[in-house]
Amino acid sequence: MEIYRERLSPTPWLFVATALLIPASLLVFLPISMIAGIIAATATYGAAVVILLVTTPKLVVTETELIAGRARLPRDVVGEVSGYRGAAATLQRGRLLDARAWLLIRGWIHPVVKVELRDDEDPAPYWLLSTRRPDELVAALARAAD
Structure with missing residues (x-):
């Protein structure tokens, strides 16, 4: 039985800071193509958000551990x-x-x-x-x- 549970999820400002990947990706890919820049920026930011959420640890206290x-x-x-x-x-x-x-x-x-x-x-x-x-x-x- 769980006595305590907490998810150590990232704060909103971390997602805002991660959004700096968008202009960085655009700077690299816009000279190649507008579509490539938008796709790369979206994919890079989306991957960063997924990584932040998936790697979020949990603290759990049960009766035994x-x-x-x-x-x-x-x-x-x-x-x-x-x-x-x-x-x-x-x-x-x-x-x-x-x-x-x-x-x-x-x-x-x-x-x-x-x-x-x-x-x-x-x-x-x-x-x-x-x-x-x-x-x-x-x-x-x-x-x-x-």
Whole structure:
């Protein structure tokens, strides 16, 4: 049973920024042909949008595991969980980041949740996950532990 689900989908400004592929494609293909330029611009932007949507990871908490993208973490190895926003989140993603940590970070999502691991076999000391709702994710992981 799912306790929590979140899709880390791109923000609208990312689609606007990706639209810069349209004039770039037109600059390359318009000297060849107007039709080729329009087709190339449309196809390039459409492919970029599809890639952004298809590669969007999900965070899912069930009674038995935490699923972050394609990675799965059994609940029995989840240790302390803490959420960060604002400057504290920036520190977690920057100066305080352990190089061994497993990351699921999206630049357009600022809050993060740090999931400590209680597994001596795992080389990663913790997972750091981008999330728009850090408090809900922390609560869901606490609920799953009970």
